[in-house]
Amino acid sequence: MRRICVVTGTRAEYGLLYWLMKEIDSDPELQIQVVVTGMHLSPEFGLTYRQIEEDGFVIDAKVEMLLSSDTAVAVSKSIGLGVIGFADALERLKPDIVVLLGDRYEILAAAQAALVARIPVAHIHGGETTEGAIDESIRHAVTKMSRLHFVAAEPYRARVIQMGEAPESVVNVGALGLENLMRLKLLGREELEQSIDFRLGQRCLLVTYHPATLGSVEPKGAMQALLDALDCFPECNLIFTKPNSDTNGRIISYMIDEYARHRPGRVSVFTSMGQVRYLSAMLCVDAVIGNSSSGIIEAPACKTATVNIGERQSGRLKAKSIVDCGETTESIKAAIEQVLLPSFQDEVAGVESVYGSGQSAAAIKDHLKQADICCTKPFYDL
Known part of the structure; x- marks a missing residue:
């Protein structure tokens, strides 16, 4: 059997990997190995590794790397701990391929360990640009450490090839996140309200804001601008999901907890909603607000408007349902006003996704099963 090791470090990433993991696990010619790390193992972020186990997966290794701090020094030290932990885990598991998704620092640590151990890396969601975060550099670094590439759109495929990767190793499979919209049994409005114990009200906004690690605006000030803008819409109930460990x-x-504490009944806050409730909420709300990639990839497929704040997602392909704005109260307020207009909501209903049709998992699994897994690769010159 070909041993496929899937690494996951966050709730959101696992949500994207879920169907691929199911595809691998159900194939009699493949053996899945699951390694969890980062936020999954932290009580502060909900110990979300438990959800992975509840979904029926056996966790083969836990790599502790997250320090109890969110400073730049702590993140750098966490990467170092991660490299050490992944080195031990990969030596014990001896996978044939390591599957990594995205651009977080946990993934950088795993890629370094796999590279030195001469284990081929299959990277998902390479070639994208997010100019407002260090994720941009991490993503491209992992691309160069990888042997196989599964990208979400043709422009991203072209960019990976531009970086010197052989065209036959770069496959456009679309965005994994859209698979959840097709295959998960999502909740209706009343079911969602019962599940989260919160009334959506006449209007509701889903808010997810992460620190823009290379942004020009200091995160605390940017978050305050967002909260002040949301206060301009007292008729809107608010669902917040908390940021990652950046x-x-x-x-x-x-700041989110304090904001909610002074607005009981209007605001609900979640460390982790899980994919079913989060996507169900996205289908039910009037707009998604913040700077999460879910507002760029999943929200348009849900026919839900997005207010994309700041520089964190700069450079990504965007549907017409997305309104970009600066990190000021005035700019955010104007963008929310725009997406709530009935005319804009009518336009959103006709928007098509630019990230494929939601049939990525089986395609990736088939390529993992058949791919040449030699570690050496020539630089491809255009």
């Missing part, structure tokens, strides 16, 4: 993530979480 630098300055804790101050944003604290």
